[in-house]
Amino acid sequence: MATVGYAHVEIDEEGRPIIAGTGFKVRMIALDQIAHGLDAPAIQKAHPHLSLGQIHSALAYYYDHKEEMDRDIAERYERVQRLRTNHQDSPGRRKLRERGLIP
Numbered sequence: 001m002a003t004v005g006y007a008h009v010e011i012d013e014e015g016r017p018i019i020a021g022t023g024f025k026v027r028m029i030a031l032d033q034i035a036h037g038l039d040a041p042a043i044q045k046a047h048p049h050l051s052l053g054q055i056h057s058a059l060a061y062y063y064d065h066k067e068e069m070d071r072d073i074a075e076r077y078e079r080v081q082r083l084r085t086n087h088q089d090s091p092g093r094r095k096l097r098e099r100g101l102i103p
Helices: 026-034 040-046 052-064 066-086 091-098
Strands: 009-011 017-019
């Protein structure tokens, strides 16, 4: 029996699944669905440069690798939260706060 891959998904040099030939990360398509509740046609409307076939292939890859990808998404989210906490009072934010543009 032949092994069937994902027609539109490839792994980049950093080991991340992307839409072949685009550099667009599968993670972003998965987030469109899990975080924003978008279905494939709505994802395509948001990213018209992608075909429905590419989107469906990316979603299939996500669901076949859900545990690993969810862990990666969670780690990235936690990293962003730490960076925000550590850099909450940057010089630029202080200036904006002094001008009353942010709380």
